[in-house]
Amino acid sequence: MSYQRYDYDVIANWIEPGERVLDLGCGDGSLLRHLTNVRQVRGYGVENDPERIVACARNGINVIQIDMEQGLAGFDDGFFDHVIMSLSLQAMRNTQGILAEMLRVGREAVVSFPNFAYWRHRQAILNGRMPVSKNLPYQWYDTPNVRFFTIADFDALCEQEGIVIHERLAFDEDKVIVDEPNFLASVALYRLGRAGG
Amino acid sequence: MHAQTQCAAESVGVVEPQRAHFDAPLALKSGGTLPAYDLVYETYGTLNAARNNAVLVCHALSGSHHVAGTYAGKKNSEGWWDNLVGPGKPLDTRKFFVIGVNNLGGCYGSTGPNSINPATGKPWGADFPFVTVEDWVDAQARLADRLGIQRFAAVVGGSLGGMQALSWTLQYPDRVAHALVIASAPKLTAQNIAFNEVARQAILKDPEFHGGHYYEHGVVPTRGLALARMVGHITYLSDDSMDQKFGRSLRHDKPVFSYDVEFEIESYLRYQGDKFAGYFDANTYLLTTKALDYYDPAFDYDGDLVAALGRAKADYLVVSFTTDWRFAPSRSREIVYALMHSDRRVSYAEIDCPAGHDSFLLDDAQYHAVLRAYIDNIEV
Numbered sequence: 001m002s003y004q005r006y007d008y009d010v011i012a013n014w015i016e017p018g019e020r021v022l023d024l025g026c027g028d029g030s031l032l033r034h035l036t037n038v039r040q041v042r043g044y045g046v047e048n049d050p051e052r053i054v055a056c057a058r059n060g061i062n063v064i065q066i067d068m069e070q071g072l073a074g075f076d077d078g079f080f081d082h083v084i085m086s087l088s089l090q091a092m093r094n095t096q097g098i099l100a101e102m103l104r105v106g107r108e109a110v111v112s113f114p115n116f117a118y119w120r121h122r123q124a125i126l127n128g129r130m131p132v133s134k135n136l137p138y139q140w141y142d143t144p145n146v147r148f149f150t151i152a153d154f155d156a157l158c159e160q161e162g163i164v165i166h167e168r169l170a171f172d173e174d175k176v177i178v179d180e181p182n183f184l185a186s187v188a189l190y191r192l193g194r195a196g197g
Numbered sequence: 198m199h200a201q202t203q204c205a206a207e208s209v210g211v212v213e214p215q216r217a218h219f220d221a222p223l224a225l226k227s228g229g230t231l232p233a234y235d236l237v238y239e240t241y242g243t244l245n246a247a248r249n250n251a252v253l254v255c256h257a258l259s260g261s262h263h264v265a266g267t268y269a270g271k272k273n274s275e276g277w278w279d280n281l282v283g284p285g286k287p288l289d290t291r292k293f294f295v296i297g298v299n300n301l302g303g304c305y306g307s308t309g310p311n312s313i314n315p316a317t318g319k320p321w322g323a324d325f326p327f328v329t330v331e332d333w334v335d336a337q338a339r340l341a342d343r344l345g346i347q348r349f350a351a352v353v354g355g356s357l358g359g360m361q362a363l364s365w366t367l368q369y370p371d372r373v374a375h376a377l378v379i380a381s382a383p384k385l386t387a388q389n390i391a392f393n394e395v396a397r398q399a400i401l402k403d404p405e406f407h408g409g410h411y412y413e414h415g416v417v418p419t420r421g422l423a424l425a426r427m428v429g430h431i432t433y434l435s436d437d438s439m440d441q442k443f444g445r446s447l448r449h450d451k452p453v454f455s456y457d458v459e460f461e462i463e464s465y466l467r468y469q470g471d472k473f474a475g476y477f478d479a480n481t482y483l484l485t486t487k488a489l490d491y492y493d494p495a496f497d498y499d500g501d502l503v504a505a506l507g508r509a510k511a512d513y514l515v516v517s518f519t520t521d522w523r524f525a526p527s528r529s530r531e532i533v534y535a536l537m538h539s540d541r542r543v544s545y546a547e548i549d550c551p552a553g554h555d556s557f558l559l560d561d562a563q564y565h566a567v568l569r570a571y572i573d574n575i576e577v
Binding site for chain 2: 020042044050053054055056057058060061062063064065066074075076079
């Protein structure tokens with residue numbers, strides 16, 4: 001999946017060699033494997049899906065099976081350089097809680113999510129149907145996503161929560177979108193920090 | 198070469214225990230010394246030329262060196278972890294050389310309370326010195342020396358066996374590549390010690406205990422030992438599994454107002470208790486529960502487990518079971534977080550299995566899939 005590779009490359013560029021990295025919702029561990037290969041990170045993944053736990057073990061990735069909705073109790077403050085949540089935030093119920101936890105245990109957070117205000121999604125809604133696309137590949141009745149938000153919404157939440165946006169990159173497929181990202185970008189990636197940190 | 202996982206799993210077949218005698222005295226954590234001792238052990242598979250494919254399996258409270266396979270001409274003599282160890286099984290004996298050892302103080306052939314004390318010519322009984330998890334690991338290391346194994350590919354254990362696996366990585370950090378710590382804890386809670394104390398009191402208060410020297414009286418404190426086992430069994434099962442297995446089923450279909458067996462759970466516990474008392478040694482039970490209680494690698498580090506794990510060099514897999522309340526998942530997570538904060542490589546799986554603490558002995562599909570995936574990546 002080409003779209004996954006540019007996601008990975010952007011994240012890799014935000015990470016220094018040898019960092020401690022935590023990947024929340026790490027799937028089969030392929031992002032951590034990539035970051036281990038290109039950045040020699042000390043990586044840990046968090047998952048709660050039994051099959052993905054097995055896949056991570058098979059991939060030789062450190063994976064910790066916990067329910068992120070319960071927060072990251074047990075993880076020390078500031079232990080990680082980067083805490084990543086790649087394309088999973090929209091599937092989390094406790095959005096504010098997990099963002100706070102990410103910036104508690106990590107110096108910086110990296111978050112990517114599908115932009116619900118992408119023009120194709122707007123078009124679908126105008127046509128009277130919920131959007132189904134490469135980045136939102138589910139029907140309304142079987143989607144694991146529980147939070148539907150846009151780039152503009154997320155910017156506003158960061159402002160409200162005192163989260164500093166160090167960098168933001170928006171994409172349509174593998175193309176960087178500079179102008180009108182909330183309209184033209186299907187996915188956004190953020191590098192976030194604590195205020196004053 | 199990696200094992201072909203699609204191959205049908207087989208038994209290691211008929212096995213025979215072996216015995217190693219050690220003349221060099223073993224200094225014990227309690228301050229005592231064992232002048233000489235025997236260890237009984239079994240091996241499965243073949244030690245490779247590089248001698249780097251050895252896996253040590255550590256047993257729990259009532260386990261033994263008989264991990265896998267069967268004894269010739271003996272029915273139902275499968276080892277206690279036969280579903281894990283064998284050709285094509287998660288711990289594949291076509292790749293690994295697997296060793297099971299009966300721990301010191303045991304009653305399955307290794308030197309223990311029912312062995313002869315050379316100083317008196319009589320069974321050690323209550324005079325057998327206290328042995329700890331650390332002492333067992335020291336003894337296991339000497340057996341590894343004897344077998345020409347400098348470094349284990351893995352040390353594996355469940356419950357008290359998991360404590361030994363963890364301890365191996367702290368006592369001999371250069372001699373363990375991977376530790377699999379299953380259904381275990383970094384130390385017992387007060388509640389857990391309390392259950393052990395009830396079990397011990399049952400034995401100690403049995404009139405046939407005779408201060409631990411019951412061998413000389415030709416009797417066995419079977420009532421106390423059976424009671425101890427009954428308490429243990431309650432804690433090894435989950436509320437749900439017990440309810441599912443026995444519920445409130447009555448022997449006579451209605452209450453008959455008697456202290457004889459009425460509820461099926463009573464029958465089960467009495468049967469398990471009596472069976473256990475028929476083959477296990479009461480002094481071994483006492484010693485082993487104390488070893489459980491004393492285990493606390495963070496004790497010398499002001500309770501700081503991260504500091505205690507600072508010496509470790511191994512990679513870890515930690516596994517717990519959702520319905521295990523004797524060694525609850527939260528206790529395994531303590532190990533996981535401490536290892537992570539010590540920059541150790543660690544993975545953790547929490548298996549949704551209904552069977553309580555006993556789950557670690559079962560072949561739950563997810564549990565074995567995790568073990569297999571992890572073990573397949575161990576390089577030899």
